[in-house]
Amino acid sequence: MLGWELPPHNSGGLGVACLNMARALSREGAEIEFVLPYEAKHKNTDFMQVLPATHLDPIYRYGNGAYESMSLNEKVIPTDKNDMISIRDVQKGYCKFVDECVEEFKPEVIHAHDWLTFEAGMEAKKRYNIPLIAHIHATEYDRAGMHAGNPLIHEIEYEGLMMADKIIAVSETTKRIIHEKYHIPLRKIEVVYNSLDESYENSKYHFTEQTHKYLLKLKDEGYTIVSTVGRFTVQKGLKNLMHAAKKVLSKNDKIMFVFAGDGEERNKLIKLAADLGIIKNVIFTWFIRGKKLRDVYSLSDVFVMSSVSEPFGLTALEAAHHGDALILTNQSGVSEIIQSALKYDFWDEEKLANEILAVAENKILKNELQENIKNEYHRISWDQVAEKCLKVYNKTVKHKGI
């Protein structure tokens, strides 16, 4: 299995999904060598062999500095300075190592996660004729908010998708993008939804009042807390959410919007909230994780996933776990499997405003949504995910060379 991160060295859902999937696969009897681009200790990975491709510290896995798709080009330019490494350098080292690994371990199938690992996967397929499964957690279109994105990444994605024996997409939404934007035939793509992180559900968690005292006080004063969690990028549609917030507040100012996250749109969002005159009702928590994040979910009445394009959307399941009413865009993968939620199209700010107001002002609606989601959000388990992956493996191994 070729991945780019595992918890706790993860920046998003990719690492969490990989870990849960691998664990469930090993329960089903799969033997897994998991290759990472960096060297670090990981807890709870005894069920598989974790192989570091380089001696790099985890923080350098996206090159020197944070990885942002639009600025990747600059970093690709080779530099004479030895201390500057680009993500492309990391990928080169990764490929070389995977090549050695494949020669040594002779795996039956290679399961590669996202474009970052596709080149290594393709090399192995070319040289050793090992079936390649390309797993798409997000495409460059998603990351770029359905704009063009980085041409080099597109090319690697395209090549990987073409070369793969089978493609796994995390939702029908993603499957459609792979078909429409990369012209891959639908029959080559299987949809396998993600599930909620097992350790998230199993770990002990108690809400503490101290963490977000201010929010708690507002809640006691009758405020409805509406939250959203994610990177501040165009992909997340936060500008639309901010405009909807303006509409909501024009009708009811006892609503507080919590934006938890950080990213390239940070300053734009602050300015927008100020320009709209609603900054008083908008709270930025910046990047939070772990217990602090869970406390935000617990405090919230409503969780909004406003993404322009969201291949899956794990945060919605986390929010559901903490009993939030969900409002999801129809452009999110998770909305395909969740019925007990309000939905809207990402551009439809008025509809979103309507939905937020309705949940804030109608206890019955809020309770119905909160109660019904509890029976729904864990209907897909990681064991089901593993079963589906194994089916895909078996099919490709059987047809190898045909």
Place this chain on the structure above:
Amino acid sequence: MRTICFYLHIHQPVRYREYSVFNVGNDSNYFNDSYHGRQNNERIFKRIAKKSYYPMLELLLETMEKYPNFKLSLSITGTWLEQAKKWEPKLIDMIREMVEMGQAEIVGETYYHSLAFFYNIDEFNDQVRLHEELIEKLFNVRPQVFRNTELAYNDSLAEWADEKGYKGILAEGWDKVLDNQSPNHLYQPVNCGDLKLLLKNYRLSDDIAFRFSDKKWKDWPLTVPKYMKFINDEAKDGNLINLFMDFETFGEHQWKDTGIFKFFTDFVKAWLSEYDNSFVTVSEACEIGRPVGEISMPETVTWADSERDLSAWLSNSMQKSAEEQIYALRGQILDTGDRRLINDWRLLTTSDHPYAMCTKYWNDGDVHAYFSAYSSPYEAFLYFMNIIRDLEYRLSEV
């Protein structure tokens, strides 16, 4: 003698649109969605007219001309008739022709296809009266037999109908109520005078209405000889077969290409070709003999879902609160004397609205989801509540 009482129910609600909270106080157009909108009543009505109402009514007229002994009964809601008048008036002419031929009987019900009986008896009486007036105006007849919305029936409804002087009333022939008695007889509701009770034979009705095109059904495909055999088996106990179903079974629920229309004509022909077989209308059915016994249904029974109760309309808190809130406005609304306001309010009593808010099977994406005009039960509720806000706003402006 064996006889079939064939009864079809014709209804379309006037759907409310995705009415935004930002419309409240500004715009009281609740029902006219844009033509391509999901809740556009005109588009939906015309589509079903083409697929079901026209072809089936034509077929029924032809059959009546060919077989003077073929008869049927129809219940037609006021909301359907209003829409037909606006967009497909020929449909009403066709029904009138059948009534004038003496081969179609019109059944009484509430004008707005509402559950008013369970919320407000005065409103219920008003809606039954409004329906009666419309039927008399359009078809020059007075309903003799009553059916309540969704066949929702209980003993007190029967007492009401008895008092009003109806000859008969329709209900579901549900096993749990019948307790091993056959639905194929004439019965008398408990505590009633002359009122007769006609019970739907749901097995034979649902063979056509629900299972006809179900390829997983062991008896698929349903042929006329097979169906005749089913009836013969059933008729061993009782000789009145009540086949009650939605009119849209023909052409909309079962599409033309399933062979449903041909099945219907072939069946009528086969049935009438056998000695001593006949068709009766609902009021004729009430006179075919003496009732064989009394039936009591203290709890409400409907013709919906496997539970046969009102849970598809009134099981979750959204449905209950929507209904409670709409009926709570009645006094104030009627006091205004504002005809537009009263009509808007009454259109909101239609039972299809709480049905769209049903979450019972929503997660399984079954029939409830299929028939809904809204993306989810939650949205259906949300827009309904926005409309209630606007009604309240209008009341405050009076």
